[in-house]
Amino acid sequence: MTASFGYLGALIATNLRAGFARPGPAAMQLVLMAINNLIFFVVWALYFDRFPSLRGWGQADVAMLYGVAAFGFGVSVALAGGVRDLARTIVDGGLDVHLGRPRHPLPSLLMSRSIPAGFGDAASALVLWLWIGERTLSDLPILVGLSIAGGVVMLSSIAIAQCAVFWWPGALKLADQFWEVTVMISVYPQHVFGSGVRLVLFTVLPVAFMSQVPVEAVREADPLKALSVVAAAIVYGALAVVVFDRGLRRYASGNRMVVNR
Amino acid sequence: MNETSRVLGASTAFLRLGWHDACRDRIGLFGRLLLFSIPVVIFATIWQATPLAGSGHDADRLSWYVMMTEAIVFSVGYVFREIEQDINSGAIEAALSRPFAYVLAWIAEEAGGTLFRLLALLAYGSLIAWLATGMVPFAWAAAPAIVLAAIFAAFLALLFQVVIGLLTAWVGTPAPAYWIWQKLVFVFGGLFIPLTLYPDWIRDIGMATPFAAILYRPASLVLAADQVAIVEVFLWQGLWLALALLLVAAVAAAATRRFLREGV
Amino acid sequence: MSAAAAIVVENLAKSFRVRRRVGLSTLFKREPATEVEAVRGISFSIRPGERVAFIGPNGAGKSTTLKMLTGILTPSSGHAEVAGFVPWQERQKLARRIGILFGQRSQLWYHLPVRDSLKLIARIYGLDRVHAAARLDRLAGTLAIADLLDRPVAQLSLGQRLRCEIAAALMHAPPILLLDEPTIGLDVSAKASLRDHLIQLSTEEGTTILLTSHDTGDIERICERALVIDKGLLLLDQPLAALRAQHLRHRLVTLMTEEESPALDLPGVAVASREPHRTSFAVDLGLIAVERVVATALERFSVRDLAIENPPLDDVIRDIYRGAEARVT
Numbered sequence: 001m002t003a004s005f006g007y008l009g010a011l012i013a014t015n016l017r018a019g020f021a022r023p024g025p026a027a028m029q030l031v032l033m034a035i036n037n038l039i040f041f042v043v044w045a046l047y048f049d050r051f052p053s054l055r056g057w058g059q060a061d062v063a064m065l066y067g068v069a070a071f072g073f074g075v076s077v078a079l080a081g082g083v084r085d086l087a088r089t090i091v092d093g094g095l096d097v098h099l100g101r102p103r104h105p106l107p108s109l110l111m112s113r114s115i116p117a118g119f120g121d122a123a124s125a126l127v128l129w130l131w132i133g134e135r136t137l138s139d140l141p142i143l144v145g146l147s148i149a150g151g152v153v154m155l156s157s158i159a160i161a162q163c164a165v166f167w168w169p170g171a172l173k174l175a176d177q178f179w180e181v182t183v184m185i186s187v188y189p190q191h192v193f194g195s196g197v198r199l200v201l202f203t204v205l206p207v208a209f210m211s212q213v214p215v216e217a218v219r220e221a222d223p224l225k226a227l228s229v230v231a232a233a234i235v236y237g238a239l240a241v242v243v244f245d246r247g248l249r250r251y252a253s254g255n256r257m258v259v260n261r
Numbered sequence: 262m263n264e265t266s267r268v269l270g271a272s273t274a275f276l277r278l279g280w281h282d283a284c285r286d287r288i289g290l291f292g293r294l295l296l297f298s299i300p301v302v303i304f305a306t307i308w309q310a311t312p313l314a315g316s317g318h319d320a321d322r323l324s325w326y327v328m329m330t331e332a333i334v335f336s337v338g339y340v341f342r343e344i345e346q347d348i349n350s351g352a353i354e355a356a357l358s359r360p361f362a363y364v365l366a367w368i369a370e371e372a373g374g375t376l377f378r379l380l381a382l383l384a385y386g387s388l389i390a391w392l393a394t395g396m397v398p399f400a401w402a403a404a405p406a407i408v409l410a411a412i413f414a415a416f417l418a419l420l421f422q423v424v425i426g427l428l429t430a431w432v433g434t435p436a437p438a439y440w441i442w443q444k445l446v447f448v449f450g451g452l453f454i455p456l457t458l459y460p461d462w463i464r465d466i467g468m469a470t471p472f473a474a475i476l477y478r479p480a481s482l483v484l485a486a487d488q489v490a491i492v493e494v495f496l497w498q499g500l501w502l503a504l505a506l507l508l509v510a511a512v513a514a515a516a517t518r519r520f521l522r523e524g525v
Numbered sequence: 526m527s528a529a530a531a532i533v534v535e536n537l538a539k540s541f542r543v544r545r546r547v548g549l550s551t552l553f554k555r556e557p558a559t560e561v562e563a564v565r566g567i568s569f570s571i572r573p574g575e576r577v578a579f580i581g582p583n584g585a586g587k588s589t590t591l592k593m594l595t596g597i598l599t600p601s602s603g604h605a606e607v608a609g610f611v612p613w614q615e616r617q618k619l620a621r622r623i624g625i626l627f628g629q630r631s632q633l634w635y636h637l638p639v640r641d642s643l644k645l646i647a648r649i650y651g652l653d654r655v656h657a658a659a660r661l662d663r664l665a666g667t668l669a670i671a672d673l674l675d676r677p678v679a680q681l682s683l684g685q686r687l688r689c690e691i692a693a694a695l696m697h698a699p700p701i702l703l704l705d706e707p708t709i710g711l712d713v714s715a716k717a718s719l720r721d722h723l724i725q726l727s728t729e730e731g732t733t734i735l736l737t738s739h740d741t742g743d744i745e746r747i748c749e750r751a752l753v754i755d756k757g758l759l760l761l762d763q764p765l766a767a768l769r770a771q772h773l774r775h776r777l778v779t780l781m782t783e784e785e786s787p788a789l790d791l792p793g794v795a796v797a798s799r800e801p802h803r804t805s806f807a808v809d810l811g812l813i814a815v816e817r818v819v820a821t822a823l824e825r826f827s828v829r830d831l832a833i834e835n836p837p838l839d840d841v842i843r844d845i846y847r848g849a850e851a852r853v854t
Contacts, residue, residue: 053312
């Protein structure tokens with residue numbers, strides 16, 4: 001057990017060192033990404049300058065939501081940026097190196113790349129929470145915790161979508177789009193949607209757990225909602241491992257397009 | 262054949278190439294329509310949920326507005342990445358020796374693709390906007406002018422992307438510049454909120470920028486399209502198109518001088 | 526089944542179902558799948574410490590076989606044991622007993638110093654620090670990579686990188702090393718250096734080596750035994766000496782000369798192709814030594830450049846087929 005944690009720690013450390021191997025450009029990306037998010041939030045500031053509330057939500061709530069989405073997404077891609085290339089790695093046969101090792105291949109696949117700009121997202125989240133979101137330092141642990149749980153839901157659902165290429169290699173482009181759609185929706189408040197859309201956002205496209213439910217949990221101080229985010233992280237995480245393992249079995253049976261290379 | 266007709270002929274050829282390429286990329290178009298639907302639905306839903314009474318706007322018209330701005334945003338490809346690659350791989354060296362201006366070739370080709378995508382997005386977007394709101398907010402007679410304003414807007418955005426791509430000659434990787442530019446378009450162009458709903462001072466700044474000529478001005482025609490408004494939009498777009506073309510020419514000339522002096 | 530064998534393969538076969546799909550329209554009408562037999566029932570066994578080349582042209586079934594031996598692919602039928610494990614049933618256990626190198630896939634992090642990647646790999650295999658450091662020292666000596674350890678992989682030449690990749694595959698001191706096309710893209714001297722390192726390794730640590738290649742040169746440079754595979758069938762399983770005597774009897778000597786159309790009237794030497802200043806001679810090693818041909822050429826002509834090549838694998842395989850036919854008739 002401790003050996004496994006040691007291994008995961010080493011994996012994270014190596015990935016981060018690679019991400020920041022050229023610290024100059026990495027730092028610039030990080031800073032620009034943070035600025036980028038804050039400029040975009042100006043749109044919301046302008047909205048709430050004109051309208052007092054959006055179905056009961058004020059600027060502080062939307063700032064908190066944008067921050068939760070940015071933090072969860074940012075930390076996920078900074079630590080496990082390999083999720084972005086998962087489908088391509090599977091199609092290109094890049095799994096083989098990971099399969100030749102005495103460990104489950106998923107952690108080393110996900111942590112094979114770090115996107116340093118993700119820390120810029122996380123940095124902008126701190127500004128959004130503490131300044132515009134009117135939250136205090138004492139709120140930070142729960143915000144960070146729920147954002148990370150939301151990030152796990154995001155990583156897992158994207159990984160599941162990318163695993164589609166095990167069965168249908170042509171799904172590569174669609175997997176990329178799943179990623180974009182997820183990120184796009186996660187930064188907007190979802191309580192404005194009707195029940196049909198919300199059902200989708202709680203299931204096939206579980207974006208609700210990445211921002212909306214964590215924010216509702218904090219706003220309403222509702223421990224059940226907080227627990228539901230953690231539960232979603234566990235369920236979607238487990239589902240991702242199951243789907244990946246199924247795909248792996250398919251990969252090993254070799255009914256794929258690449259005959260010999 | 263004189264020089265002008267030669268350049269025109271070549272430009273048309275590139276334009277058609279871009280159009281046909283975009284036509285053939287069915288899966289790409291399908292994905293683009295899907296992605297385009299998402300912010301349109303989100304923004305339209307937010308407008309439906311917004312207490313608009315007394316603002317002089319209604320949610321249905323604003324839904325058409327965000328459909329227009331998003332259609333313009335989604336129609337423009339990523340030509341800055343193509344130019345970045347050409348410069349960083351040195352491929353531009355060969356292009357510089359060709360008799361047809363490199364930048365003009367990209368502008369024409371991308372304009373062809375952008376035009377096809379814009380028309381497809383507007384057709385699809387108008388259909389879902391009509392189905393969702395049950396209304397068309399403008400007179401049919403104004404439709405050609407609205408489409409034309411959208412075309413000019415997308416072309417203007419394309420020209421700025423070419424400038425950002427050419428910045429590669431100085432900065433190596435133009436992506437961060439693109440992100441910032443894109444966010445400025447979103448904020449000052451009024452991607453989601455029409456500039457008229459902004460506080461006065463920021464509205465005035467926005468109106469004076471090219472960003473408004475890219476999003477707010479053409480899209481505002483679905484809010485109110487009288488003849489004066491249409492003429493005003495075209496005048497502003499004409500002014501910014503002229504300035505943008507001058508900017509492209511100046512930056513391209515500076516980049517070329519740099520390549521000739523220091524190599525690619 | 527002999528417990529002493531490092532690798533045992535019996536009637537191993539693998540077929541793939543392949544479905545052709547072109548364009549969007551065929552997305553909706555599925556064409557029937559066709560069976561492609563990549564490996565058609567091959568058998569062999571390898572003793573501990575042997576160095577074996579598994580050679581064949583592209584698409585012969587080499588990589589498919591290697592993937593089955595590492596547990597990445599499940600065979601359609603047949604049996605195999607590697608280090609006492611059935612690979613596709615106990616992949617993770619097997620992974621601790623074998624080292625794998627895929628020629629075109631890197632285990633190393635491109636922007637990091639080699640040492641960082643090797644340390645991570647030590648953690649993957651659960652080696653303790655002291656053990657890993659000692660192992661790294663030893664490999665650095667055997668593979669002559671001590672000077673490379675603190676340089677980012679991005680700065681290494683292909684040959685240097687490959688030696689580091691081999692170190693990565695050997696960090697956990699596996700008794701068996703499997704290499705898939707390790708020599709692709711290497712120049713002659715890098716290949717020679719790789720050979721020396723692999724030979725040293727197998728003599729010092731008793732490592733069993735199985736490598737795939739489509740280059741006849743590799744057979745002689747690295748291995749003592751060759752398995753030749755073509756179209757999924759094992760054509761030949763011979764010690765190198767026998768293979769050399771029977772099927773590698775020719776060398777191609779190419780001369781770039783000042784003179785036009787030089788002629789060499791030596792026994793066992795024939796013109797293979799000719800341009801005015803570039804002539805290739807096929808040399809029959811059974812009749813004359815390459816050294817003599819080269820010496821004679823240098824003596825008679827002003828040679829600007831020369832090259833000595835092994836016969837292409839296609840020729841060797843044709844020769845093997847012809848030999849088989851000859852034996853049958």
